[in-house]
Amino acid sequence: MTRFPVFDATLLLQLLEDWQQSGRLRALDLALARFIRQQTATDDPLLLLSVALVSEAAGQGHVCLDLHTSLQQRQQLQQRLQPANTAQQQRQQCFVQWLQGLTLEAWLSSLSLSPAISDCRAAGDAWPERPLVLSGSNHSPLLYLRRYHQHEQQIQQGILQRLQQPLALPEAATQHLLQALFPESGSARLPTDQPDWQKISCVLAARHNFGIITGGPGTGKTTTVIRLLALLQGLQLLQQQPLLQIRLAAPTGKAAARLNASISRNVSSQPLPAALEQQLRAAIPTQVTTLHRLLGSQANTRHFRHHAGHPLPADLVVVDEASMVDVEMMARLLDALPPTARLILIGDKDQLASVEAGSVLGDLCQDALAGHYTADTCDWIQRITGEAPLDPQTGRLLLDEQGSAISQATGMLRHSYRFANHPGIGQLAATVNRTQPAAATEVLQLLESRDNLGCLRPEKNHWTRSFPQPTRPLTLQQAFHHLVVEGYRGYLQQLNQRPTTGQDDPEALQHWAQAVFAAHARFQLLAAVRQGDWGVEQLNREIRKALVTAGLLPAGNQQWYAGRPVLITRNDYSLKLMNGDIGICLDLCSDASPDQPAQLWVAFADEQGGIRWILPSRLQDAETVFAMTVHKSQGSEFEHTALVLPDQPGPVLTRELLYTGITRSSKDFTLVLPNPELLTGTLQNRVERASGLQPLFSRPKPD
Numbered sequence: 001m002t003r004f005p006v007f008d009a010t011l012l013l014q015l016l017e018d019w020q021q022s023g024r025l026r027a028l029d030l031a032l033a034r035f036i037r038q039q040t041a042t043d044d045p046l047l048l049l050s051v052a053l054v055s056e057a058a059g060q061g062h063v064c065l066d067l068h069t070s071l072q073q074r075q076q077l078q079q080r081l082q083p084a085n086t087a088q089q090q091r092q093q094c095f096v097q098w099l100q101g102l103t104l105e106a107w108l109s110s111l112s113l114s115p116a117i118s119d120c121r122a123a124g125d126a127w128p129e130r131p132l133v134l135s136g137s138n139h140s141p142l143l144y145l146r147r148y149h150q151h152e153q154q155i156q157q158g159i160l161q162r163l164q165q166p167l168a169l170p171e172a173a174t175q176h177l178l179q180a181l182f183p184e185s186g187s188a189r190l191p192t193d194q195p196d197w198q199k200i201s202c203v204l205a206a207r208h209n210f211g212i213i214t215g216g217p218g219t220g221k222t223t224t225v226i227r228l229l230a231l232l233q234g235l236q237l238l239q240q241q242p243l244l245q246i247r248l249a250a251p252t253g254k255a256a257a258r259l260n261a262s263i264s265r266n267v268s269s270q271p272l273p274a275a276l277e278q279q280l281r282a283a284i285p286t287q288v289t290t291l292h293r294l295l296g297s298q299a300n301t302r303h304f305r306h307h308a309g310h311p312l313p314a315d316l317v318v319v320d321e322a323s324m325v326d327v328e329m330m331a332r333l334l335d336a337l338p339p340t341a342r343l344i345l346i347g348d349k350d351q352l353a354s355v356e357a358g359s360v361l362g363d364l365c366q367d368a369l370a371g372h373y374t375a376d377t378c379d380w381i382q383r384i385t386g387e388a389p390l391d392p393q394t395g396r397l398l399l400d401e402q403g404s405a406i407s408q409a410t411g412m413l414r415h416s417y418r419f420a421n422h423p424g425i426g427q428l429a430a431t432v433n434r435t436q437p438a439a440a441t442e443v444l445q446l447l448e449s450r451d452n453l454g455c456l457r458p459e460k461n462h463w464t465r466s467f468p469q470p471t472r473p474l475t476l477q478q479a480f481h482h483l484v485v486e487g488y489r490g491y492l493q494q495l496n497q498r499p500t501t502g503q504d505d506p507e508a509l510q511h512w513a514q515a516v517f518a519a520h521a522r523f524q525l526l527a528a529v530r531q532g533d534w535g536v537e538q539l540n541r542e543i544r545k546a547l548v549t550a551g552l553l554p555a556g557n558q559q560w561y562a563g564r565p566v567l568i569t570r571n572d573y574s575l576k577l578m579n580g581d582i583g584i585c586l587d588l589c590s591d592a593s594p595d596q597p598a599q600l601w602v603a604f605a606d607e608q609g610g611i612r613w614i615l616p617s618r619l620q621d622a623e624t625v626f627a628m629t630v631h632k633s634q635g636s637e638f639e640h641t642a643l644v645l646p647d648q649p650g651p652v653l654t655r656e657l658l659y660t661g662i663t664r665s666s667k668d669f670t671l672v673l674p675n676p677e678l679l680t681g682t683l684q685n686r687v688e689r690a691s692g693l694q695p696l697f698s699r700p701k702p703d
């Protein structure tokens with residue numbers, strides 16, 4: 001008796017074709033399965049299914065395929081296709097039966113024998129180089145495309161090597177510098193009964209060659225980093241050592257520009273030890289670059305100028321908005337760092353993960369909330385800072401003798417200073433982000449009761465207090481039009497303030513463009529999805545129409561027009577534009593008469609706050625961005641953010657998406673809910689990305 005019904009590789013490939021034709025599998029995934037069959041002449045359907053699934057998983061942001069979870073969810077595979085004909089139905093039945101009999105052990109033993117797979121669970125490092133890699137444990141095996149496994153290995157080695165030993169900081173000098181750098185410690189500026197987490201996080205990151213400072217919006221991540229840099233440079237000065245060569249970077253141009261502005265502001269106002277003040281102020285860099293530029297991206301290749309063979313000249317690299325860094329970029333960064341260089345990651349662990357595969361910061365910060373500090377770490381923190389890392393709820397030490405090495409170098413900031421004047425946003429973000437999913441009614445109640453929060457839903461609109469209020473009750477569609485017209489009115493009116501000197505006065509043009517960008521940053525509409533009535537594409541068309549009707553944009557169907565905001569969707573090295581950069585099309589013609597032809601240029605704000613002008617015809621990968629996906633908005637901040645959820649359920653509706661959308665706002669936030677029923681599911685769904693980093697960097701879990 002055969003163990004499985006007759007279900008061979010040919011039948012499996014036909015099934016994958018069925019999936020692909022019905023849009024349930026990418027052509028790329030099917031092609032890879034076919035390629036592997038051709039290369040290995042295999043007849044094993046299990047291998048080919050695994051190849052298609054691991055390739056599909058990578059496309060969905062997973063670093064690997066978690067075989068145990070896939071097997072637990074086998075029903076989803078079995079129901080993937082609604083058969084359209086008898087042949088499909090037979091294949092499907094055969095597949096269901098075959099999958100029914102599959103066990104994890106059988107799957108593992110089949111894969112471990114495959115010539116396409118290196119089984120690196122076997123002892124020793126000398127596994128053959130094959131297209132796929134089997135890793136993880138027997139209970140929780142993980143299947144990788146080889147390059148993702150290599151990225152994880154590089155990350156693991158790069159971090160663990162930096163965490164091996166705590167550095168021996170000179171205690172008296174450190175305490176002396178900390179006193180000057182953290183003048184508010186123990187003062188009324190901190191919430192009562194809470195330790196100074198900024199000070200604790202600062203010293204934890206200073207104590208190792210790798211450190212993480214995580215925290216929600218406005219919790220003082222930038223402030224803490226500046227103090228950390230001042231501490232480290234101060235120690236160098238006090239010990240008569242050369243100053244550290246420090247580089248600051250962020251994943252996108254937008255995030256780099258924001259950090260640039262915030263660092264420059266902060267460095268000049270940061271209290272510094274009097275005796276070292278001048279030297280220290282000069283020793284903290286304020287120039288922030290993108291990771292691509294830092295590593296020396298090269299046009300049309302995945303390679304960077306800096307790598308292990310030609311490392312980056314730096315003693316310390318700080319990466320802000322690290323939640324946006326995918327597994328490949330993190331591996332490349334670690335590869336390019338000299339082995340002795342420090343790396344500090346800054347970011348909000350609760351934000352959406354990177355667009356590309358991986359959720360590196362989230363994986364590294366799994367234990368951050370509960371601290372998990374060993375007794376040695378707790379003692380050291382208390383001795384150096386005079387602060388105790390206490391659980392805010394219980395008031396007990398966040399002590400754990402099993403705490404992982406990374407926990408000893410991770411600090412989480414817990415108090416937001418940003419929302420002191422706009423508490424609604426902080427409260428809403430915290431409610432959405434709670435360990436227990438918040439109830440939709442609680443979230444709606446907050447949205448509809450705070451001055452700086454708003455909610456538009458069928459038959460009920462609550463507007464944020466500072467927003468122009470409609471004069472009559474509006475349907476959801478009308479309310480949405482009111483929202484976008486009033487939201488975008490400010491920057492579109494700024495277009496009329498163009499200097500009359502036109503291109504003869506580049507400085508005046510630059511100031512004008514900066515004013516347009518400043519006005520543009522006051523409002524941004526975000527959407528959860530791209531397709532559908534409430535998806536980015538349809539919303540962009542609709543918003544343009546509404547703005548034309550309101551007389552704020554020129555009528556017509558032309559692709560380029562003054563006021564068109566565009567988002568760059570692919571790195572363009574020749575134009576020095578990065579995926580995620582935002583430009584605004586401006587008419588530079590100084591003569592406002594209608595018969596003058598427009599002189600359209602697209603303005604981009606650079607990382608230093610200057611303006612670069614690019615001709616529209618040179619922009620190949622740019623799309624209108626009146627509405628932007630939440631993913632693309634990461635690293636940006638707007639005074640008033642409005643988030644539109646779709647009217648249909650879908651896997652993208654997660655708590656992380658809602659949290660990320662809310663925390664893009666600095667002042668006002670409005671939620672647009674065409675289907676309020678979806679709020680409950682959105683609050684309950686979590687982003688789960690398979691990766692091998694989680695078990696490596698968390699405390700051992702009891703069996």
Ligand SMILES: Nc1ncnc2c1ncn2[C@@H]1O[C@H](COP(=O)(O)OP(=O)(O)OP(=O)(O)O)[C@@H](O)[C@H]1O
Nearest residue numbers: 184189216217218219220221222223224262417418
């Ligand atoms: N210890 C503190 N005492 C008083 N104000 C503080 C403190 N730390 C930070 N702030 C203020 O809070 C605001 C936010 O700080 P900061 O920009 O450092 O936070 P962040 O976490 O980097 O913010 P973002 O979410 O934008 O990345 C700033 O105005 C800063 O001056």
